[in-house]
Amino acid sequence: MLSESSKTPEDVQQLDPKAISLFYKALKDGKEKVNNIRLMVVGMNGVGKTSLVNNLIWECRYKTHTKQTLSTEGIDIHRCKLMTDGDWCLDKELKEVKYEGRIQKLVCNNQMSKDTHSATASNDKTTNSHVTLYARITSTEDHETQTQTEPLQTFKKRIALEKDDKILQHGIKFAKKMIETSSDNLEKDKALLDESKSEITVSVWDFAGQTLYYSTHQFFLNKRSIYVVVMDMTKSLEDVVSKSDGIGIWCGLVHDCTYLDIFKFWLNAIHMNSDYQSGKRTIKPTIILVGTRKDKMKGSAEEIEKNMNSYFDNALCSFDDNSPIFEHIYRNRFLVNNLSPNDSAFRELQKEIISLAAQQDYWDEEYPVRWIHMEQTLDKMRAEKLQIVKMKDVEEEDLKNVHQLGKKELTLFLELQHKQGNIIFFNSGKLKDFVVLAPQWIIEAFKCFIPHNQKIEATVLKDWEEYKKHAILKPNVLREVMKNSPPYIHEYEDAVIRYMEYLNVIAQPLPNADAITGIPNQHVRVREETSGLYDYNPKMFNCHIVPCLLSRAPSPIDSFTSPDKPRTPVLAFVFCGKFMPPSFFHRLVAVCIRAWPISQERDQYCLFNGLAIFDLNPIYTLRIWYMDYIIYARIVCCSENAKLDNFVLRIQEVRHTLENSLQDFVHQSSPVFDEYIQCPEMKVSLHNKGLFRVKQFNYETEISCPVCSIPHTVKRSDAMQHWFNEMLDQNETDVEIN
Numbered sequence: 154m155l156s157e158s159s160k161t162p163e164d165v166q167q168l169d170p171k172a173i174s175l176f177y178k179a180l181k182d183g184k185e186k187v188n189n190i191r192l193m194v195v196g197m198n199g200v201g202k203t204s205l206v207n208n209l210i211w212e213c214r215y216k217t218h219t220k221q222t223l224s225t226e227g228i229d230i231h232r233c234k235l236m237t238d239g240d241w242c243l244d245k246e247l248k249e250v251k252y253e254g255r256i257q258k259l260v261c262n263n264q265m266s267k268d269t270h271s272a273t274a275s276n277d278k279t280t281n282s283h284v285t286l287y288a289r290i291t292s293t294e295d296h297e298t299q300t301q302t303e304p305l306q307t308f309k310k311r312i313a314l315e316k317d318d319k320i321l322q323h324g325i326k327f328a329k330k331m332i333e334t335s336s337d338n339l340e341k342d343k344a345l346l347d348e349s350k351s352e353i354t355v356s357v358w359d360f361a362g363q364t365l366y367y368s369t370h371q372f373f374l375n376k377r378s379i380y381v382v383v384m385d386m387t388k389s390l391e392d393v394v395s396k397s398d399g400i401g402i403w404c405g406l407v408h409d410c411t412y413l414d415i416f417k418f419w420l421n422a423i424h425m426n427s428d429y430q431s432g433k434r435t436i437k438p439t440i441i442l443v444g445t446r447k448d449k450m451k452g453s454a455e456e457i458e459k460n461m462n463s464y465f466d467n468a469l470c471s472f473d474d475n476s477p478i479f480e481h482i483y484r485n486r487f488l489v490n491n492l493s494p495n496d497s498a499f500r501e502l503q504k505e506i507i508s509l510a511a512q513q514d515y516w517d518e519e520y521p522v523r524w525i526h527m528e529q530t531l532d533k534m535r536a537e538k539l540q541i542v543k544m545k546d547v548e549e550e551d552l553k554n555v556h557q558l559g560k561k562e563l564t565l566f567l568e569l570q571h572k573q574g575n576i577i578f579f580n581s582g583k584l585k586d587f588v589v590l591a592p593q594w595i596i597e598a599f600k601c602f603i604p605h606n607q608k609i610e611a612t613v614l615k616d617w618e619e620y621k622k623h624a625i626l627k628p629n630v631l632r633e634v635m636k637n638s639p640p641y642i643h644e645y646e647d648a649v650i651r652y653m654e655y656l657n658v659i660a661q662p663l664p665n666a667d668a669i670t671g672i673p674n675q676h677v678r679v680r681e682e683t684s685g686l687y688d689y690n691p692k693m694f695n696c697h698i699v700p701c702l703l704s705r706a707p708s709p710i711d712s713f714t715s716p717d718k719p720r721t722p723v724l725a726f727v728f729c730g731k732f733m734p735p736s737f738f739h740r741l742v743a744v745c746i747r748a749w750p751i752s753q754e755r756d757q758y759c760l761f762n763g764l765a766i767f768d769l770n771p772i773y774t775l776r777i778w779y780m781d782y783i784i785y786a787r788i789v790c791c792s793e794n795a796k797l798d799n800f801v802l803r804i805q806e807v808r809h810t811l812e813n814s815l816q817d818f819v820h821q822s823s824p825v826f827d828e829y830i831q832c833p834e835m836k837v838s839l840h841n842k843g844l845f846r847v848k849q850f851n852y853e854t855e856i857s858c859p860v861c862s863i864p865h866t867v868k869r870s871d872a873m874q875h876w877f878n879e880m881l882d883q884n885e886t887d888v889e890i891n
């Protein structure tokens with residue numbers, strides 16, 4: 154049992170019982186409060202994010218107005234610490250000194266609590282039972298300790314052996330000196346510790362504004378971050394963002410994307426990745442709105458401030474009245490002129506960020522002291538410019554540490570580091586063989602797949618062109634892509650493929666028994682029943698598809714979505730808050746690619762940006778497409794003779810696959826979309842028209858259609874007979890019972 158004051162990290166509470174007990178065991182050896190702030194600075198490109206970040210960091214502040222900033226590629230991360238006056242500076246302090254400091258602090262803290270404890274003559278056995286690091290350290294020098302447990306002895310021996318572990322030795326020496334000289338003055342100790350703000354660190358993440366990167370950015374958003382959403386005050390919300398940015402091609406944002414769309418995209422993406430609906434948490438504000446180019450705004454100081462406020466008010470009013478997005482927004486907004494580094498707004502912003510972070514649930518969470526060494530090991534690897542390492546190398550390093558964690562505890566440590574956003578580590582499949590130390594590595598890996606000025610061998614040119622046109626990545630093209638990439642990418646080709654597959658950036662259209670994303674079993678059956686993909690589509694052998702690179706479908710799009718053939722009504726997944734990150738559709742396409750062969754129509758693969766068709770068997774096809782925040786699905790039978798009714802079971806299975814996959818993409822436990830059926834009478838499927846909420850048919854047997862030119866009703870049986878047949882049966886049973 155831990156003392157009452159312990160604050161178990163929320164991430165730990167969600168682990169399985171074995172992992173939780175391992176965590177508690179590790180905590181018994183001493184614990185420390187961890188206060189790392191992840192500050193994510195997001196917004197459109199050129200809005201002034203990098204300039205703002207520079208103005209927040211002491212060393213970078215005076216660079217901004219003398220030098221033009223370069224457009225950020227991927228993500229730039231700056232680790233900062235707080236100076237005594239509250240300003241931020243780059244955390245360049247020698248890592249060794251830093252870890253020494255942490256050890257010293259812990260030793261002092263533990264000593265103080267020990268003194269306080271004995272002074273109050275508490276009978277609390279819990280405290281005594283904690284073999285603190287202090288106890289362990291003092292025991293190594295034959296001081297009297299209250300507990301001489303087996304691990305303590307082991308530790309003592311190890312300390313003796315590890316004489317060259319300078320940091321620990323130095324930390325112990327320094328800490329002991331501190332204790333000796335100030336043991337008569339507890340208050341002095343406390344003051345010394347309070348003065349040190351070094352325990353608060355801020356990792357500032359400067360996100361590239363180009364939408365090219367939007368499909369990867371979302372992997373890095375999480376509930377443990379403070380966000381600064383930056384908007385350029387000189388750009389009207391209705392202005393259309395320049396096409397040169399590639400908007401609409403790379404990330405699938407709506408046509409004629411406006412600055413308001415970009416604003417909404419970020420707010421929605423943050424909300425979606427904040428796991429607010431887990432039931433236990435209420436939303437706490439984490440988003441600070443910042444307007445740039447104050448110097449270009451006209452009017453008095455008061456008018457400028459007013460304009461900034463109405464700018465953000467208007468932008469926020471575009472959300473629904475009861476949207477949970479509002480709860481994320483911090484009440485204070487900031488207006489800055491990035492060309493004036495002395496502007497007091499930057500100092501105020503720094504303060505607000507710290508105070509906002511201090512109000513979050515994760516503030517002051519306690520982690521095992523014995524993990525400091527492993528943290529240090531990872532930092533050492535980073536210092537050697539390693540961006541990704543093999544798990545076995547991390548295990549080897551663990552063996553060298555004074556405090557070995559062992560395989561299980563090491564995995565737990567890495568999983569929690571991942572949740573905190575310090576590394577990327579998935580404890581599943583073959584991915585558990587790698588640890589990504591720098592998040593930029595994922596973006597670098599993703600960038601390899603984006604055609605730019607790569608030098609391509611003449612023998613591969615034709616396939617390269619096909620890749621650019623149809624996003625089909627053949628093995629020879631993949632080899633070229635890898636050849637053109639930096640060593641830290643191509644030396645980890647296996648990891649690159651696996652991560653990109655896991656994140657659904659690329660997908661292999663082949664039956665894959667150990668599919669990492671977990672295609673439900675029924676697909677294996679589907680595959681067995683269809684002619685094998687090798688025979689059916691030999692061109693795809695060993696190929697990958699890169700869904701975010703797909704080009705738009707040729708018009709008219711209705712010929713794909715509403716062919717004049719036997720077909721189901723359209724099933725629509727309507728996302729709550731009127732937002733769906735386009736990457737969700739790409740990922741759904743990736744899941745389908747792994748489940749079913751891609752259809753061919755009009756002599757081409759039916760795989761486009763925003764629309765894809767798959768062969769469920771030789772005569773039935775699944776069509777999926779999306780507009781804005783709605784994903785549509787329809788099953789079409791190519792044969793006039795076949796009956797859809799004979800295929801009803803399979804249709805239910807397809808629906809389950811789509812539902813489960815979409816739910817899996819969202820880091821939230823409660824549903825983020827609602828299912829609708831489009832009026833079956835509608836000849837051509839129209840976007841967001843004639844949609845009937847499936848749940849409404851639980852209460853109504855028919856509902857009038859407000860869209861079709863001839864007034865009619867949609868009957869429950871007609872709406873649900875294909876996609877929701879199982880529920881229809883259930884409904885009828887219920888009616889009979891009643």
Ligand SMILES: Nc1nc2c(ncn2[C@@H]2O[C@H](COP(=O)(O)OP(=O)(O)OP(=O)(O)O)[C@@H](O)[C@H]2O)c(=O)[nH]1
Nearest residue numbers: 198199200201202203204222224225362446490491
């Ligand atoms: N006048 C004025 N110019 C600014 C301001 N903020 C940024 N700029 C200029 O705008 C240009 C782009 O600024 P950056 O900070 O690189 O913009 P960014 O959002 O980081 O751009 P990406 O990295 O491409 O996403 C630079 O030339 C800056 O000097 C501002 O407040 N006023």
